[in-house]
Amino acid sequence: MLKQFFIICSGADTDILKNSAIGEQNKYAGIGATVFFTALMAFIASSYALYTVFDNLYAAIGFGLIWGLLIFNLDRFIVSTIKKRDNIMDEIIQASPRLLLAVIIAIVISKPLELKIFEKEINQVLLEQKNDLTLANQDQIALQFNPKTEALKQDILALQTEIDTKEAQVNALYDIYINEAEGTAGTNLLGKGPVYKEKREKHDAALTQLQQLKETNNKKITAIETAIAKLETDYNTQIETTQPIIDGFDGLMARVTALNTLPWLPSFFIFLLFLAIETSPIFAKLLAQKGEYDFKLEDQETAIKSIVEQKVQERKLAIKADFEINNKVYKDITEEEELYEYKRKKARELMQLQADAFYNGQKKLL
Known part of the structure; x- marks a missing residue:
């Protein structure tokens, strides 16, 4: 079986x-x-x-x-x-x-x-490729968010610098009116005279401006920090969204490519x-x-081939004989007087009909 x-x-x-x-x-x-x-x-x-x-x-x-x-x-x-x-x-x-x-x-x-x-070696190659793709993906996504984040951080730094500058100015005014009161600078007169009051008022006005500036800038800094946090959240979300694509990088083409390495x-x-x-x-x-099977197969094929060739040749001879018989038959018919007279009669009738038709057509035109 x-x-x-x-x-x-x-x-x-x-x-x-x-x-x-x-x-x-x-x-x-x-x-x-x-x-x-x-x-x-x-x-x-x-x-x-x-x-x-x-x-x-x-x-x-x-x-x-x-x-x-x-x-x-x-x-x-x-x-x-x-x-x-x-x-x-x-x-x-x-x-x-x-x-x-x-x-x-x-x-x-x-x-x-x-x-x-x-498979184990290919998995190792794919793991290394996935790690490289993960790092490259993070870098590419970071290019979309880092410039915006850095610009916002620069805005925070500018606002904080503005506060620090104003605070340094207020501290300088504070030192001036304190020194005036102690008599160590300015008029060098000990006590709180008119000059002291003038400088004290200038300091207090600057301090009020500093407090207002801190309040305004801190609100702006908080808003900017919220925007930065949102950018970081979007960055992490995009990383999490694209990572499964990289994790699924182990199809047939990826494995064949890894095998070639x-x-x-x-x-x-x-x-x-x-x-x-x-x-x-x-x-x-x-x-x-060449064995027994080959000889038998060849014998069978050549036998069929011979039969087919014989039939084809017989058909050709039959067609040739049929043509010769038809030619002889038609040749004999052309020599018969009866057939000649019959065709002569029919041709004469046809010509008469054509003449009558022509005559009637000309008569109608006149």
Whole structure:
């Protein structure tokens, strides 16, 4: 049962192999087994690759099954269309496009399995890339908010500087009227005279202005600090919004790109393994001697070809004979007097009718 299944997988003619030697049956069973297991590996590889895309096990298995059947059909077609010839060069020329297709299939099958085999290394590369993307994303978002934040901080600094300047002025006025009262500066007279009062009033007026300035500027500073806090909140919100996109940076294309950053030699050996599996049925057919199955198949094909060519030739001869008979028949008819008189009579009647019609038409015009 299993042997018969593998023979079917090989694409060979089961009716011919049924009456062939056991060795021939085993050869094509081996070829069919290679085709089957290659399709099985294609199913596993594509299911894993599609799972990284859809994140759905059932969808991945469903599409993977379709892909495995497609690869199975292609491999079966490639193997079944290679026929043994009497000239090795003809066989090589016949197999060259099929070998190219086998190479493409080997690449398609091996790449998803490489992704699974080197999954830990790929995850490490992706983690480093995600960290770099996170930092770059933070820097890019900061470029949108930092200039505004710095401008607001400069406004706070200007308002605070204005308060400090006014406060220094008030302190200077305070020192002036105190020194005037102590007699250590100004008029150098001890006591609170008219000059003292003048300077005291000037200080008090400046102090009142300072208090008003503090109240006004503090309100402005509070409003600006609220704006800065809002900018920081917006910055953090945008970081939190964009971070899941970076965290999800582990799709199929990202994994293939990460795989390409790893050393190429291990991946190349895996590719060679699948290339050997994929091309082994083709090389088995090319290297094997022409066997019983090949002779029987050639005999069957040439027999059908001979029958078809014979039928085509017979049709050509039949058409040629029919033409010759028709020519002879029509030639004999042209020599009959009765047919001549009949056609002469009908032609005379036709000319009379044409003359009458012309006459009637001219009569109406007159």
